[in-house]
Amino acid sequence: MDYFSKNGNITVHEPDFDLDNTLDCGQAFRWKKFSGDYECTYIGTFLNDSLKISQVKKGEFIFHDVSEDDFKNKWFEYFDFGTDYSELKKMFSEDETLAKACQYAGGIRLLKQNPWECLISFIISQNNNIPRIKGIIERLCGNYSGRFPNPCELAEETPESLSYLRSGFRARYICDASERVESGEIDLQETAVMPIDEARKNLKKIVGVGDKVAECVLLFGMYRTEAFPKDVWIKRVLEEYYPNGFPEFLKDYAGIAQQYLFHYMRTKSE
DNA sequence: CGCCAGGACGCCC
DNA sequence: GGGCGTCATGGC
Numbered sequence A: 001m002d003y004f005s006k007n008g009n010i011t012v013h014e015p016d017f018d019l020d021n022t023l024d025c026g027q028a029f030r031w032k033k034f035s036g037d038y039e040c041t042y043i044g045t046f047l048n049d050s051l052k053i054s055q056v057k058k059g060e061f062i063f064h065d066v067s068e069d070d071f072k073n074k075w076f077e078y079f080d081f082g083t084d085y086s087e088l089k090k091m092f093s094e095d096e097t098l099a100k101a102c103q104y105a106g107g108i109r110l111l112k113q114n115p116w117e118c119l120i121s122f123i124i125s126q127n128n129n130i131p132r133i134k135g136i137i138e139r140l141c142g143n144y145s146g147r148f149p150n151p152c153e154l155a156e157e158t159p160e161s162l163s164y165l166r167s168g169f170r171a172r173y174i175c176d177a178s179e180r181v182e183s184g185e186i187d188l189q190e191t192a193v194m195p196i197d198e199a200r201k202n203l204k205k206i207v208g209v210g211d212k213v214a215e216c217v218l219l220f221g222m223y224r225t226e227a228f229p230k231d232v233w234i235k236r237v238l239e240e241y242y243p244n245g246f247p248e249f250l251k252d253y254a255g256i257a258q259q260y261l262f263h264y265m266r267t268k269s270e
Numbered sequence B: 001c002g003c004c005a006g007g008a009c010g011c012c013c
Numbered sequence C: 001g002g003g004c005g006t007c008a009t010g011g012c
Helices: A019-023 A068-078 A085-092 A096-104 A115-125 A130-142 A151-155 A168-182 A188-192 A196-203 A211-222 A232-241 A248-267
Strands: A002-006 A009-013 A032-034 A040-046 A049-057 A060-064
Touching: A002 A068, A009 A068, A019 A040, A019 A049, A040 A068, A049 A068, A085 A096, A085 A248, A096 A248, A115 A130, A115 A168, A115 A188, A115 A211, A151 A168, A188 A196, A188 A211, A196 A211, A211 A248, A232 A248
Parallel strands: none
Antiparallel strands: A002 A009, A009 A060, A032 A040, A040 A049, A049 A060
């Protein structure tokens, strides 16, 4: 990966990166796609900074109106540019099915997102589809001038006051999570670095957080690459291609491998 | 219209 | 411990 700053923008060259693959593969729900002068452009927000990013062509990107400091201190981490995905994919490709998934969607990167936002987002995700998840989160953030509400703000809400989200039975789960985080009963920063089984147990104290949501929070919000969420798509892959279990040699990065498989299975026939 | 979705929970055995 | 009905909502 290399980059340079010019006219207030950052230009990035990174062959193992694709905006559609990374920003529309079900790990983040607040990136919006625009068409325009480039192959594609996305606008999104991480913490309090919004970003407009364009894919000029395969492997070349423009981070609009971003200083070199902001790029180094923030977006470099967020997009996990410190990790060599060609090495990861080389390892994944020793497995036949994963080799196909990497071939199909080799531009996926695991985003280093915010644990709190991931917790609420993946609570909303349960038994839900991606377009509707995006809609609920958009209505939520729309109620806070476009930013994601913090635990203090959400802890004041009730399932009834959240009815504008139209999140159904998940509203009370959002409230339970908010109360436990706001009260300090669950410290997400501490949870992020716990031994993983302890972290799982801790997250699952929240009503509405089971195995799947806990794994998603660990993987997408805490960069625990060994976490392995099993949704309906992954369960199909496991049944069909891994009847003897998922390869042991991948376990430290099973979550990232899982993301390639998820995107592959979900979109290959479209 | 019916089936499904990045599931969890309560109840049953 | 595993199996099953239920829970809102709306995309397709």
